[in-house]
Amino acid sequence: xxxxxxxxxxxxxSKLNVAQSKxxxxxxxxYGYNLAVDGIxxxxxxxxxxxxxxxxxxxEHDWLGVSTIEALKEERSQIKQGNNxxxxxxxxxxxxxxxECKKQGLPLKNQIAYVLATTQWETANTFKPVNEAFWMSExxxxxxxxxxxxxxxxxxxxTWKANYRKYSQILGVDLVNNPDKVLEPNVSxxxxxxxxxNGTFTGMKIEDYIDNGKTDFYNARRVINGIxxxxxxxxxxxxxxxxxT
Numbered sequence: 512x513x514x515x516x517x518x519x520x521x522x523x524x525s526k527l528n529v530a531q532s533k534x535x536x537x538x539x540x541x542y543g544y545n546l547a548v549d550g551i552x553x554x555x556x557x558x559x560x561x562x563x564x565x566x567x568x569x570x571e572h573d574w575l576g577v578s579t580i581e582a583l584k585e586e587r588s589q590i591k592q593g594n595n596x597x598x599x600x601x602x603x604x605x606x607x608x609x610x611e612c613k614k615q616g617l618p619l620k621n622q623i624a625y626v627l628a629t630t631q632w633e634t635a636n637t638f639k640p641v642n643e644a645f646w647m648s649e650x651x652x653x654x655x656x657x658x659x660x661x662x663x664x665x666x667x668x669x670t671w672k673a674n675y676r677k678y679s680q681i682l683g684v685d686l687v688n689n690p691d692k693v694l695e696p697n698v699s700x701x702x703x704x705x706x707x708x709n710g711t712f713t714g715m716k717i718e719d720y721i722d723n724g725k726t727d728f729y730n731a732r733r734v735i736n737g738i739x740x741x742x743x744x745x746x747x748x749x750x751x752x753x754x755x756t
Contacts, residue, residue, distance in 0.1 A: 665699035
């Protein structure tokens with residue numbers, strides 16, 4: 512039986528017993544933290560726990576509660592094979608985005624419209640996961656993009672190694688050693704919606720700008736990339752909002 516299941520109230524990591532500390536270290540190692548399983552909840556274990564909590568947007572550092580334990584024990588791959596999304600056409604991808612938004616907790620028409628507008632802009636209207644500067648060669652990207660190979664990829668252009676590492680931990684998929692996996696439609700779709708919902712990209716969430724009481728398509732761009740091209744994308748979002756029933 513899991514010894515961590517005995518934890519019913521939040522407990523400071525320093526108060527864990529040896530058996531609980533070992534189980535915590537084993538669970539964290541499932542997410543790639545490479546801790547010694549010695550039952551000593553020292554600085555490395557504390558740091559790994561806090562990084563994990565940050566990666567899944569859980570609460571206060573150094574504390575272990577029921578929600579964190581449940582998250583550690585969840586099936587690592589959050590990309591469900593049963594989705595059966597059809598990415599073979601623009602129409603199929605649009606339907607997939609709408610379904611995934613509702614699944615991840617972005618059900619409002621204007622929220623979905625903004626996610627669709629973001630996808631349209633970021634993929635140059637292809638509605639396919641693309642590489643940054645996809646019209647250029649890989650050699651050009653390697654020479655000219657200082658964060659290569661962690662260049663923008665996907666429906667929403669995930670960029671920088673720290674973000675690839677973060678989604679490796681969230682998804683249980685090694686994107687750091689296999690960055691092109693971000694181009695797989697199901698992976699890219701999850702990142703697109705999850706990042707908009709949870710504020711993973713910039714710290715700002717789509718609900719900060721679009722909810723039942725307000726719709727600010729212009730400033731919603733801050734969820735992705737400041738206000739770069741905010742007006743152009745706001746126009747596209749309004750067009751999608753008129754189309755969605």
